[in-house]
Amino acid sequence: MAITNINYIELSNCIVDELHVRQRTDSEIDLTEEKQEWQLDTYLLARFLNNLEAGNIEMEGITIEKFAIKRRSIDELDSILLGYVDYEHGESYEYLDYTQPNDKFIYSVTPIATGDIEGKPTSVEIESDFVGFYIVDKDINNVLKFDKVIGNDIANVEKTLNQGRIQIETFNKYPSIYYTEQEYTSFSLSAVFIPSEWERSGKMYDRILNNFIRQHKSFIVKGSDGSIYVADISNPRKTTIMNSSKGFDYIQLIIDCVEVQDYKEFMQK
Helix, strand or coil, rough: CCCCCCCCCCCCCCCCCEEEEEEECCCCCCCCCCCCCCCEEEEEEEEECCCCCCCCCCCCECCCEEEEEEEEECCCCEEEEEEECCCCCCCCCCCCCCCCCCCEEEEEEEEECCCCCCCCCCCCEECCCCCCEEEECCCCCEEECCCCCCCCCCCCCCCEEEEEEEEEECCCCCCCCEEEEEEEEEEEEEEECCCCCCCCHHHHHHEEEEECCCCCEEEEEEEECEEEEEEEEEEEEEEEEECCCCECCCCCEEEEEEECCCCCHCCCC
C-alpha cells in the first residue's frame, strides 16, 4: 500500500545509520541491507555524518553545482533544456524565457550535482498568452516587439507557404508537376516603433539593425496566433516623419522573415 502526503518523519528509541525516503512506496522496495545512492525519485537521503546535511546537498563530496531549467508542452513527454543557472546558497533566482509560443507548458527546475547527477525536479504548469509578433534572440533573450500600430490601422500578417515545385512542359496537353521535400513559410512584419524619451528614432533604428539585421543569424519569430518559426530576418524598410520633433518621433518598420529551420531542432542546440 502506497504511503502519500508525508509531512514529517520522527525517529525515536533506535540507532539509525542512514535514512532514505523515496517517492515510490508501492513498488521497488529494497529490503536488503545494501545502501542505495541518490535516485531520481529520492526525497531525502540522510547519512547522519555528525552534521545536519541531508537531501542531495554536500553529502560525501556530492555538491549541488547548478540548476537545469527545462520546458515541455503539457501534451508532450520530452522536455527542452533551456539552460543552466549556477547554484549559490541562499540566493533567489529569476529566469526569463521568451522562446515559448502561446500554449500551456510545464517548467521544471532540476538540481544538478557533481558528476552531472540529477536530483528530483520541481515542476509548475503555466500558460503563455501574449499579443502581437515577437522576434527573439535565443542566445541572449533579446526581444523585438511588433505590437504597435498607428490609429485604427490593423496590422495583418500575410504568410506564404513555399513548396519545392517543378513544372515541366511536355508535348502533351498538360505539363508535368513534381514536388520536392522543400517547404518553408515566408512573411513580412510591420509595426510602429517609438523611441525612449532620451533618444531619437534614428538611433533606435540603428540599434535595431545592429541587434537583429546585421547579426546575420537565425531568430525565433512567434505570433499571438500560436505560430512559431526559426527565420532569417532581412530587407528592412522604414518610414519616418519628415518634420519630426522631440516627443513626436517614431518610425514604421517593415522586415521580411523566411523560415530556415525546424523550431524544436533549433531549441535542442
